Amino acid sequence: MSEPASASSIYDLGYRHYDGPRTGRWGTIATLYTGSVRSAFGLGRRTSSKIIPFTLAVLAFVPALIQVGIGAITSGLDADVEIFEHEDYFGYVQIVLVLFCAAVAPELAGRDQRNRMLSLYFSRALARSDYALARFAALTSVMLVLTLGPQAVLFVGNGMAADDLSGYIADRWDLVLPILGGSALVSAMIASVGLVIASYIPRRAYATAVIVGAFVVTLTIATILMETLDTEYAQYALLVSPAVWDGVVFFLFRVEAPSGNVIADASFSGWIYLAAGLITVAVALGLTIHRFERIQV
Amino acid sequence: MSAAGGGPTITLDGVSRWFGNVVAVNEISFELSAGVTGLLGPNGAGKSTLLHMLSGFLEPSAGSVTVLGGSPWCNPALYRHVGLVPEREAVYGHLTGYEFVLLSARLQGLADPRGAARRAIEEVDLGAAATRTTGGYSKGMKQRIKVAAALVHDPTVLLLDEPFNGADPRQRLHMTELFQRLATEGRTILFSSHILEEVERLAERVLVIVAGRLAASGDFREIRRLMTDAPHTFVLRTSDDRRLAAALVAHESVVGVEVGNELLTVRTSQLGAFARAAPVIARDAAVSIHELRPTDESLEGVFSYLVNR
Amino acid sequence: MTGIILRLTLRQMLGRGRTILIGLLALLPVLVALVYRLGSQDTEQQEWAATVLLDGFVVTTLLPLAALVYGTAALGVEIEDGTAVYLLSKPILRRRIVLAKITASWMVTTATVLSSGLVAGAIALYDKPKAGILLGFGVGILLGGLVYSALFVMLSVVTSRALIAGLIYVFIWEGLVNGLFAGTRLLSVRHYTLGVADWFVDLPPSAFDAALDPATALVLMVVFGAAATWYADRRLQRFEIGETT
Numbered sequence: 001m002s003e004p005a006s007a008s009s010i011y012d013l014g015y016r017h018y019d020g021p022r023t024g025r026w027g028t029i030a031t032l033y034t035g036s037v038r039s040a041f042g043l044g045r046r047t048s049s050k051i052i053p054f055t056l057a058v059l060a061f062v063p064a065l066i067q068v069g070i071g072a073i074t075s076g077l078d079a080d081v082e083i084f085e086h087e088d089y090f091g092y093v094q095i096v097l098v099l100f101c102a103a104v105a106p107e108l109a110g111r112d113q114r115n116r117m118l119s120l121y122f123s124r125a126l127a128r129s130d131y132a133l134a135r136f137a138a139l140t141s142v143m144l145v146l147t148l149g150p151q152a153v154l155f156v157g158n159g160m161a162a163d164d165l166s167g168y169i170a171d172r173w174d175l176v177l178p179i180l181g182g183s184a185l186v187s188a189m190i191a192s193v194g195l196v197i198a199s200y201i202p203r204r205a206y207a208t209a210v211i212v213g214a215f216v217v218t219l220t221i222a223t224i225l226m227e228t229l230d231t232e233y234a235q236y237a238l239l240v241s242p243a244v245w246d247g248v249v250f251f252l253f254r255v256e257a258p259s260g261n262v263i264a265d266a267s268f269s270g271w272i273y274l275a276a277g278l279i280t281v282a283v284a285l286g287l288t289i290h291r292f293e294r295i296q297v
Numbered sequence: 298m299s300a301a302g303g304g305p306t307i308t309l310d311g312v313s314r315w316f317g318n319v320v321a322v323n324e325i326s327f328e329l330s331a332g333v334t335g336l337l338g339p340n341g342a343g344k345s346t347l348l349h350m351l352s353g354f355l356e357p358s359a360g361s362v363t364v365l366g367g368s369p370w371c372n373p374a375l376y377r378h379v380g381l382v383p384e385r386e387a388v389y390g391h392l393t394g395y396e397f398v399l400l401s402a403r404l405q406g407l408a409d410p411r412g413a414a415r416r417a418i419e420e421v422d423l424g425a426a427a428t429r430t431t432g433g434y435s436k437g438m439k440q441r442i443k444v445a446a447a448l449v450h451d452p453t454v455l456l457l458d459e460p461f462n463g464a465d466p467r468q469r470l471h472m473t474e475l476f477q478r479l480a481t482e483g484r485t486i487l488f489s490s491h492i493l494e495e496v497e498r499l500a501e502r503v504l505v506i507v508a509g510r511l512a513a514s515g516d517f518r519e520i521r522r523l524m525t526d527a528p529h530t531f532v533l534r535t536s537d538d539r540r541l542a543a544a545l546v547a548h549e550s551v552v553g554v555e556v557g558n559e560l561l562t563v564r565t566s567q568l569g570a571f572a573r574a575a576p577v578i579a580r581d582a583a584v585s586i587h588e589l590r591p592t593d594e595s596l597e598g599v600f601s602y603l604v605n606r
Numbered sequence: 607m608t609g610i611i612l613r614l615t616l617r618q619m620l621g622r623g624r625t626i627l628i629g630l631l632a633l634l635p636v637l638v639a640l641v642y643r644l645g646s647q648d649t650e651q652q653e654w655a656a657t658v659l660l661d662g663f664v665v666t667t668l669l670p671l672a673a674l675v676y677g678t679a680a681l682g683v684e685i686e687d688g689t690a691v692y693l694l695s696k697p698i699l700r701r702r703i704v705l706a707k708i709t710a711s712w713m714v715t716t717a718t719v720l721s722s723g724l725v726a727g728a729i730a731l732y733d734k735p736k737a738g739i740l741l742g743f744g745v746g747i748l749l750g751g752l753v754y755s756a757l758f759v760m761l762s763v764v765t766s767r768a769l770i771a772g773l774i775y776v777f778i779w780e781g782l783v784n785g786l787f788a789g790t791r792l793l794s795v796r797h798y799t800l801g802v803a804d805w806f807v808d809l810p811p812s813a814f815d816a817a818l819d820p821a822t823a824l825v826l827m828v829v830f831g832a833a834a835t836w837y838a839d840r841r842l843q844r845f846e847i848g849e850t851t
Binding site: 224228 | 623624627631638641642645654658659662663671674675678682767769770771773774777778781782
């Protein structure tokens with residue numbers, strides 16, 4: 001506060017109270033969301049923390065890039081070389097998606113618990129459930145980069161390799177919605193399970209191991225059971241495993257599961273897989289919110 | 298046990314360490330022999346970096362570190378004669394205090410690990426708590442058990458990183474006495490701290506590190522005397538403050554006087570000259586000086602001067 | 607000296623969370639084998655036991671994951687929380703410390719995976735001729751566990767994110783890359799394990815076939831394991847406590 005009505009002043013450089021506009025709850029959520037997305041890729045931290053997320057993200061794109069490369073080489077030829085189909089893509093990069101989630105989810109849901117930052121977050125204009133939902137939204141968005149991104153590259157790459165781009169798009173227009181829907185659902189499914197595990201297991205190494213185990217082991221067991229047991233009973237194991245992703249994706253693309261696939265012998269209709277997937281997301285998300293509502297800070 | 302030939306036990310020669318673009322330690326050279334030396338400096342000055350280099354847990358980027366005649370880097374055999382008390386609080390939580398020190402004794406290859414462990418625990422006065430697991434120790438107790446583990450093999454050199462962190466006054470007193478005793482037995486003890494009272498009380502010599510450079514070394518009172526561009530301040534209680542003040546101001550060694558309610562404060566830039574002149578001036582002015590004492594000859598004064606240069 | 611470190615590490619490694627996690631994982635093959643015997647009409651038990659159960663689950667998933675969890679815990683936990691200093695500031699050759707850690711990890715990994723695999727295999731092959739399956743996979747797990755342990759202890763010295771790096775190795779390198787590029791199997795502990803097992807397993811190639819022949823697998827195991835151990839020793843000798851953060 002300066003002295004009025006004189007040529008010289010003393011300026012108060014001390015603490016200033018902020019009286020300006022505040023963004024309120026949604027602003028806080030948006031900030032948390034962007035912050036989470038950035039920290040998932042290690043942006044804003046030193047280089048070594050970017051290695052793993054970026055490596056895995058690049059690996060997720062590799063099949064699409066191979067396809068585009070081949071398409072570029074054979075574009076003049078008559079052959080329509082499509083090694084990687086949209087509906088099969090997630091099957092190829094499945095493990096990369098799981099590893100990425102296992103590496104990133106503990107950073108989002110576990111690190112604040114370890115560093116006792118939660119009290120800071122919860123003393124803002126942010127409901128506890130908002131925190132959980134913002135983290136979930138961020139993780140799903142980040143997974144979308146690895147699911148939708150390669151699919152988009154594949155689509156556009158195929159289109160450019162084909163002789164007629166606009167014709168290609170007109171032909172394959174019906175792929176767009178399944179691509180979007182499939183990517184969104186798979187992302188949500190992975191993100192929700194990874195997040196709930198990470199929120200209950202703050203220690204990073206354990207959470208990573210359990211997340212990987214949750215996906216890999218369920219799939220392996222379901223596969224073994226399908227092969228060895230009567231499929232009528234074994235197929236229920238599929239519903240709690242990543243096989244659900246295949247079920248949902250094939251359903252959305254309206255194709256039959258290829259014969260080698262684990263769900264080929266199961267008798268569930270696509271709607272069951274869809275329901276199983278959505279229920280998984282809902283339950284996992286609910287548990288995550290419950291965890292943060294209940295946690296003592 | 299002193300170093301062979303009575304030479305210095307620890308020698309640093311132009312030692313520097315940088316991390317990328319950040320220079321943490323900048324061409325530091327000094328020599329230490331038996332006795333207690335305090336490593337003093339603000340946070341981030343490079344104390345821990347220096348201690349890590351001395352203890353073989355960091356390679357100097359330049360210069361040479363010599364402890365007991367050898368370089369501590371990639372030289373585990375040296376640990377037979379060096380004890381290290383690290384800063385981080387964590388200890389093997391599932392072991393009892395006794396087991397922890399015993400482990401240290403065994404890993405040192407001692408002939409009688411159990412006896413050595415018991416003695417070390419007695420030295421740090423943790424006999425009562427030695428049977429409890431260290432996971433349940435208070436911070437000060439963890440410090441002391443770490444010291445016990447570092448002493449168990451009777452080392453010639455003892456390096457401690459912030460040993461008084463978390464210790465309550467009684468424990469600090471106890472440890473101060475312990476270190477003084479160890480030093481008189483011929484050991485070289487180097488400890489880092491930013492708790493000035495402890496360093497003042499314990500250290501015969503200080504090394505002041507500011508922003509990676511060695512700002513001063515030696516006895517801190519002598520350092521004070523070397524700080525000639527900072528006026529010394531004295532406080533006097535006299536029979537007539539104002540009259541003495543008027544007489545003192547006339548003398549060339551006096552930079553300033555301040556007449557307070559009960560005390561007279563005098564600032565002088567020439568310590569020796571003032572010390573000789575003051576009684577003469579007082580006698581000539583017929584004023585009795587009841588008390589004359591220096592007020593900033595504390596480590597704190599020295600320290601803030603060196604830090605703010 | 608090594609014995610002391612070994613005992614200390616064993617005590618630390620068998621912490622509650624870790625034991626439960628790997629214990630549950632180790633139960634699965636046994637359960638699956640039980641379900642198989644009770645439920646399935648399959649007549650090719652030997653093929654199933656070798657290819658699906660022991661190769662497909664125990665060696666491919668259980669063994670590396672167990673070795674990973676224990677191998678990264680052996681030294682990784684101490685490095686992370688700062689207690690490694692107490693071990694490293696002693697007049698002990700770093701290679702002794704590395705060897706002790708690897709041995710501890712190997713002991714626990716092998717104990718878990720071997721018992722799981724052998725019990726599950728025995729159940730699956732209950733009244734059938736064993737055809738060297740149990741022996742072969744037993745030896746394979748024993749040796750493979752050692753090489754995995756060396757690899758993962760080395761990783762935990764080199765990086766603080768050893769667990770995820772190990773997971774990438776197991777699932778992407780040994781999973782995807784080895785599957786796509788046959789040549790890379792020369793650098794895969796899993797294929798060394800299967801190669802060694804193949805020496806004892808007396809089944810036709812249609813039932814069980816390893817990509818590497820036993821002699822190659824054994825030699826490469828020794829080379830790989832020795833290299834990992836040597837590198838871990840070298841890095842631990844030059845272990846630095848740097849800037850915190």
